[in-house]
Amino acid sequence: MKTTEKISGIQLSLLVFSFIAPTLILVAPSLMEKIARQDAWLTIFPGALIAALNVWIMIILSNRYPGQTITQYSTQIIGKWPGKFLGCYFLYYWLNFDFIILNQHIQFINTVFLIRTPSVIVSLTLALICGIAVYMGIEAIARCNESLALLIFTLLIPLLFLMLAESDPERLRPVLSKGVVPVLQATVFPLAYLTQFIILGWLLPFLNQPKKATTFSFISLLIISGLFCITILPLIMMFGPLTKKLAFPVLSVIQYIGIEGSFERLEAFAVAIWVMGCFIKVSITFFIICISIAHLFNLKSYRNFVVPLTILSVIGSVSIFVNYSTELASYLRNTYPSYAFFTHFILPLFLLIIDTIKRRWKKSVP
Template sequence: MGMESECAKMQPTEKITGTQLGFLIFTFIVSTIILTIPGWMVMFAKQNAWLSLIPSTTTGLVTLWVFITLSKRYPGLSIIQYSSKILGKWLGRCLGLYYVYFWYDSISVMVIQHTFFIKTLLLPKSPTFVGSMTLLVLCGIAVYLGIEVIGRANEFLTPMILVSLIPILILAILEADPVLLKPFLGEGILPVLQGAVIPAGAFMTQMFILGWLLPYLNQPKVALKVSMIAYSGISVFIFLIVLLSIMILGTLTGKLTYSVLSVMQYIGIEGSFERLEAIAVAMWVLGNFVKVSVSLFILCLSVSQVLEIRNYRDIVAPLTILSIIGSIWIFKNAAELQIHLAFVYPVGGFITQTLIPLALLIIDTIKRKAVHSLP
């Protein structure tokens, strides 16, 4: 009863709409992969990288289904809270501590990725500390204001970003050459599957954020519909980006760190459409602000629920400072970051974001069946 009363006290008072949830999912996943994912996929699958998106969507769908199912069984609770009910108090708390570490590490990676991107394109002489601190202080303020404020801000930012992409997509289609997609499966299906590993393990599984955001949804009944629409939009959007990158740059895409940025530079024309890559930079900065804000919110929420702190806002400031330190310390250079994102994170992301929640669902199902079978 004590555990249940504590969970009741920690029920979310803030609420987000279904539209806000859909936009948060879309921005969270798309924001940091739009410029980098084509290069990683083409590196393995070459001209057939667009086919890799078909198998890569599977993990995201599994993650989505798992969290929707668990949220129906434990309405109003986050994964931190219902994992203790499924695994028991101590095992659940250990899992909660692991997720605290996971989100802290993820924020450090996101922020240093943002900092390296800005240093490469705009501010090469700026200290790493300045880039990390600037982003995280703003995100910390957003988190203190609450997920409702973040959702409302993103509800404005995401459509603005998408509208700004329309002229770029039109120009890219005009420059695209379908011949660069050949030969079709020239090296068989194995390279296609290899190209699917990174998006499947590292990015599509980021539907994982549902484990913390669903309790804040004001209409739980629309959770599945909204999540499916957002995930479909993400899949179609990434498919178009990868396809157009290949049809414009060919296999050169696999050798570029920010391939979409190169596409925008290539299709830029004189006059009012000059310097199109500025739009890509704006997309990255705005999207990353939302992504880091949501991640920092989840980190603060996780810590407060593991340590049974009544208000997560009480720990926003110290966790923001710790995240600044972590982002500076985690990688020495951009090469280490790229190796981590391409070869380490996909495995860890798949285990943490899909396999562990799936295991929770299986254990909970077995326990429920065992209870029902008792005389």
């Protein structure tokens, strides 16, 4: 499959930001606080270091196989059929990921905004818009995201300042009261999101300036990590131990500010941030799934799969869990972190190690 679609370095950086940041900020804090408690904010530092290694791995692989996605160069690294099998695994992973994100979207919207709206309607409206965006191509998604990412910043930054006004720094003490082990254990939760830089394996081939991939990728990581750190700090300083009991802690903070402050119904800002982030996240996931299918079966166009995928996504999102709240929370807490770390980090690392050994072996053979 050949394509002339291209995105700029800034667009790549903003796409990665919108893909990772909103769900990381709105979902991860409560999971981290259950283990690390008031030290949950410290998990961002080891998490960012491993995420930086994840970015480096994806860029090295992309530089070695320019113009190819991870689905394509996997067959060159580990062989045709093992590579196809790995490509099928990635396809399965992203389909499951797609269902989970849409299911989270259903739960968030039904909790905050449209309580009595049927789940299938909530899922269908987002999936349709995302399907249209993917059919238009990655360039269209990237251009749309330029405005959406700016809006996310515009809505989020003032909220952070309002949160600081209600914060009590004493709730951050004592620091490391139970040592560094709980912090390292809780790091698995932000890592599950920060290592989503694996999407570079499908986006970098569309970058119009491949030499700037490293710069813009690490800029994204720096912005996401910094924003997450300055978000979780006020959360702990406001709610302390209550943070772990909240499904969407940032939403609870915004609702609290809306009651106590000068403004009302500020949770609409959280809904806007969530919907914009989910739109980009689901659109990119759709895009990855479609081009993965095209590359696996050597097809000319990925657009033929957009409509079937949209229908399948809606069905999967409303049927993946019987009890949305408890089963989704259990999945995000117990299953997703290790599953994501294996897929996002271990598998690309495995490919890089195999490729490096093969290259050195070829050089050593006369």
